[in-house]
Amino acid sequence: MRILLAEDDSRLADPLVAFLEHERHAVTWVSDGQAALDTLLECEVDLALLDWMLPGLDGLSIVRQLRRQGRHTLVLMITARDGLDDLVQGLQDGADDYLVKPFRMVELAARIRSLERRRDRPFRGRIFNWKELNLDSEEGRVHWDGQPIQLTARELRLLEWFLRHPGRLVSRAQLLDQLWSMDADSGEDTVKTHLNNLRRKLRATCGEDPIETLHGLGYRMREEQ
Template sequence: MKLLLAEDDLRLGRLVRHMLEKEGHQVTWVHEGQEAYQEAMVGEFDLLILDWMLPKMSGIEVLHRLREEGFQGGVLMLTAKDEVEDRVKGLNTGADDYLVKPFEFPELFARIRALGRRSFTPFKEDQVKAGNLLLNTVTRTLIREGREIPLTLREFQLMELFMRNPGQVLPRELIWDRIWGYDADVTSNILDATVKLLRKKIEDPDGKRIIHSIRGIGYKLEV
């Protein structure tokens, strides 16, 4: 994969780049946020790995600006922040995954593989329709009643999983496997936070619920 690594700790950045290149990835390493933003806008990267605390522009600011500009690529945040509120903030800003420092390299590699993995269902068609929702798997856009709804990579993958299985109860374990992978350290908080953010985007505040929580089991899409 072609990766952009933004890490201002020179020792850690050098080590991470070396280990990623040993895994066969092509890595561009930058040391501060403004440069990360510029590289991401002009380069064609499969995945961005952003440290939360970067000079000149923080990783979360870089992510926010990129999503506002329509960047649809995968983003993995590296951070020492491990509170639930911080995880939700990162996901709310548009991060697709979250890795807390210090981390082990096998876990980093597993998360990168999971982010690079496409939906488990082969693309049999360019568009998936469920009720008044239309998902384009080529442009990775979601349309509801003529309105385009921007989605992060994780939100897109989750929405495609729901829309390809409307009315079916999807167990939490299945969602973890299909979206994150069993080899990734995914917590219930991250899954629930992603669903919560997706609901805010696709459901009307006063309208009926589309994504239903099935207590003790998982989730179901009803359109």
């Protein structure tokens, strides 16, 4: 993978770069937020490893700007902030995964493999619709009556799953099994967070929620009325 590492502490960055290159990734290292954002906007990057606290522009601001511009680059936040509120905020604003310092290299490798599998096995080549909601899985774009909806990579995959399986009931555990890797440190709460974020964005633009909850059972795409 082509990886951008944004980390201002060379004591952490140097071994990370060495490890990632040993894992046969192509790595670009920058030490400030503006350089990270410029690289992500100007170059082909598969995965961004972003420290939250960067000089100039923090990692979360970078993610927000990427998503506002419709960029679906995979983002793994690396941070010492381990509070639940921080985790929820990072995922809500567009990060695809979250790794708390200190961490072991084997855990980082597992997270990257998980993200890489989702990138390499995307749903391809079809247009899906629900009322005025349109998803182009080839381009990774979502619109409601021509108005774009900015989704993260995980939110996009969740929405596509529901559009591909209209009326099918699914639990959080089943979504975790189908859309998340078993070796990633993710659970049903992670699925719930991403699903809540997706539904919030859909309600804000569509004026209605195309996904319904059947309490105690799971979720499914509503029938078009």
